[in-house]
Amino acid sequence: MEILYQNLMENFQWQQLVMWAIGGILIFLAIKKDMEPTLLLPIGFGAILVNLPGSGAVDRLIGGETERGALSILFDAGIANELFPLILFIGIGAMIDFGPILSNPKLMVFGAAAQFGIFFTLCLASMFFDIKDAASIAVIGAADGPTSIVVANKLGSQYLGAIMVAAYSYMALVPIIQPPIIKLLTTKKERLIRMPYEQKSISRQTRILFPIIITVVVGIVAPDAVSLVGFLMFGNLIRECGVLDSLSETAQKVLANLITIFLGITIASQMKAEQFLAYDTLLILGLGLVAFIMDTAGGVIFAKILNLFLKKKINPMIGAAGISAFPMSGRIVHKMGLAEDPQNFLLMHSIGVNVSGQVASVIAGGLILQFFM
Numbered sequence: 001m002e003i004l005y006q007n008l009m010e011n012f013q014w015q016q017l018v019m020w021a022i023g024g025i026l027i028f029l030a031i032k033k034d035m036e037p038t039l040l041l042p043i044g045f046g047a048i049l050v051n052l053p054g055s056g057a058v059d060r061l062i063g064g065e066t067e068r069g070a071l072s073i074l075f076d077a078g079i080a081n082e083l084f085p086l087i088l089f090i091g092i093g094a095m096i097d098f099g100p101i102l103s104n105p106k107l108m109v110f111g112a113a114a115q116f117g118i119f120f121t122l123c124l125a126s127m128f129f130d131i132k133d134a135a136s137i138a139v140i141g142a143a144d145g146p147t148s149i150v151v152a153n154k155l156g157s158q159y160l161g162a163i164m165v166a167a168y169s170y171m172a173l174v175p176i177i178q179p180p181i182i183k184l185l186t187t188k189k190e191r192l193i194r195m196p197y198e199q200k201s202i203s204r205q206t207r208i209l210f211p212i213i214i215t216v217v218v219g220i221v222a223p224d225a226v227s228l229v230g231f232l233m234f235g236n237l238i239r240e241c242g243v244l245d246s247l248s249e250t251a252q253k254v255l256a257n258l259i260t261i262f263l264g265i266t267i268a269s270q271m272k273a274e275q276f277l278a279y280d281t282l283l284i285l286g287l288g289l290v291a292f293i294m295d296t297a298g299g300v301i302f303a304k305i306l307n308l309f310l311k312k313k314i315n316p317m318i319g320a321a322g323i324s325a326f327p328m329s330g331r332i333v334h335k336m337g338l339a340e341d342p343q344n345f346l347l348m349h350s351i352g353v354n355v356s357g358q359v360a361s362v363i364a365g366g367l368i369l370q371f372f373m
Contacts, residue, residue, distance in 0.1 A: 015273035016051040022271075023047035026169075036172035036328065038260045043168065046071070046268020058269055071269035074262065079164070082153055084263050085146030086231045091256025092146075092326065092358070093235020094248050098210055100352030103200035107349070109302075111356030114322025115364045116298030117141035121291040122368075128283060133157045135372045137284055140167045141291025142361035143174070144324035145263065150228060151365045155372060161270025162281040166288035168267055174325045177289070178296050178332055182320050185300045190307075191340045193315040197348040207240040218363060224373065225366020232362060296320045299353075321350040324361035330354035 026044030030037035050058045050071065058069040078084035101107055118141040125134035136157035139148050148167035152160045170177065183191075211233035219226040239248045275281060299319030307313050317336055321329045333350035 013273060015277050016053065019051040019271060019273045019276060020048050022276075023051075023268075029173075035175055038257055039168055039172040039264050042261050042264030043165075043172075043268050043271075046265040047271045049265075050269055050271060051273050058272060069269070071266060074266050075269050078262060079149060079160075079266055080153070082150050084259055084266070085149045086227060088146050088256060088259045088263065089228060089231040090235035090238070091251045091259065093211070093232040093237075094239045094251035095256065096232075096236055096239075096326065096355055096358065097351075098207065098236065098355060099202050100348050101355055102202045102206060102210060103198075104349075104352060107352040108356040108360070110299055110319050110322040110353040111358075111360035112322075113302035113319065114295050114299035114353075114357050115142070115360055117291040117293070117295030117323075118364050118368070120294045120298075121287055124290065125287050128287075129159075132372055133159055135368050136160075136163055137287050138291060139163075139365050139368055140170065140284075140288035141295050142324050142365055143167075143171055143292060143295060143329070144358070144361040144365070145171055147228060147324070147362055147365040151368055154224070154369055159280065159284055161267075161275060162284040163288075164267045165270055165276070165281075166285050168264065169285075170288055170292050171325045171328070174292075174323075174328045175332055177292055178320055178329065179336060181293055181296045182300060182317050182333070182336060185297060185304075186316050188340065190304070190316050191336065192344065193313050194341070194344050195315050195318070195346060195349050197345065204240070204242065208237065211236040211240070214359065218366065222363055222366030222370055224369035225362055228362045228365065229359070232358070292323070295323045299323070299357075315344075315346060315349070318346060318350045318353050321353040322357040322360070323354075324357045326354050326358045327351060329357070 023044040026040045026047065029035045030040035030044060049055060054060065056069055057071045059066055059072050060069065118138045121141050122134055122138035125137045129137060132155040136152040136155050136159065139151045140163060142148060145168045148163055152163045157163065215226065215230050215233045218229040235251055238244050238251060299322035300316050303314050303316035303319035307316065315337065317333045321333045323329050330351040334347040337344045337346040
């Protein structure tokens with residue numbers, strides 16, 4: 001027992017205690033506050049796991065040789081080769097209903113406007129990092145974990161771990177990050193604007209052709225994004241084709257949840273105290289937060305500008321849903337609308353904008369690759 005205590009004291013550092021606290025906070029938010037538990041719970045638990053003294057979950061030096069940890073092996077198998085992000089996109093695509101966009105294509109402009117944070121952060125990050133690392137960090141603003149991983153991998157960023165942690169942590173914390181920004185940028189009168197939803201029938205043929213056409217167009221405009229868009233749209237095609245219902249259900253539930261859990265705990269393998277509490281990592285977390293804030297602000301301000309010219313006003317809160325955090329952001333805007341006016345149902349509009357943000361974020365990631373590869 002005394003030897004065990006001595007080994008523990010020799011290997012233990014105060015930074016590990018900090019990481020346990022961070023992991024505990026994430027677990028608390030996941031369970032007590034029900035904030036994206038499929039993301040926060042594995043990340044929080046993993047943060048504790050990899051910071052146990054002498055943890056065998058990550059690489060460690062034994063007798064002058066490196067022993068591979070289980071999470072390191074999982075990282076190589078699913079993230080280093082981009083397998084997990086691409087498979088996850090199939091599940092996300094199967095969840096998405098493009099009906100709100102197809103019935104009101106104007107909503108797509110909000111998805112584009114909400115990518116402002118990526119390019120703003122690129123300029124800011126380039127003051128501190130090499131341009132390829134800055135570009136990889138900026139894509140945190142896409143609010144899209146898989147896109148962030150793929151871009152950072154392809155650009156060879158040395159900060160992949162920090163970028164993954166920032167992207168997925170902020171995605172899960174969208175319910176905390178977005179509401180104060182939305183309220184700061186809007187008046188009560190603006191938040192009370194009602195937007196009646198007019199249901200339009202979208203033919204099955206249109207729903208089937210849409211993912212195919214989008215894949216072809218993106219493949220021509222931004223070839224480096226075609227794998228991401230292709231997997232996303234393939235998942236949607238499974239949903240809409242009408243002959244693969246059981247496969248669509250599996251992709252939406254079992255596949256998406258399973259890969260999300262794997263992603264979460266694998267991301268946590270990059271949260272070792274000596275890496276996570278380093279200056280560069282903390283700076284990346286700060287820049288990632290700036291990217292999320294500017295994305296939200298870009299969407300809201302764009303809607304406010306449009307209202308200067310429109311007779312039929314838009315509730316500017318829906319602009320905030322243009323980030324890619326699907327469907328969290330769309331639900332947040334809807335709940336905020338109901339909090340202001342119990343009869344103001346913004347769900348279909350906000351989800352439509354949120355879906356457009358999902359597509360726009362992938363295209364933005366592809367454009368970043370086009371510019372900097």
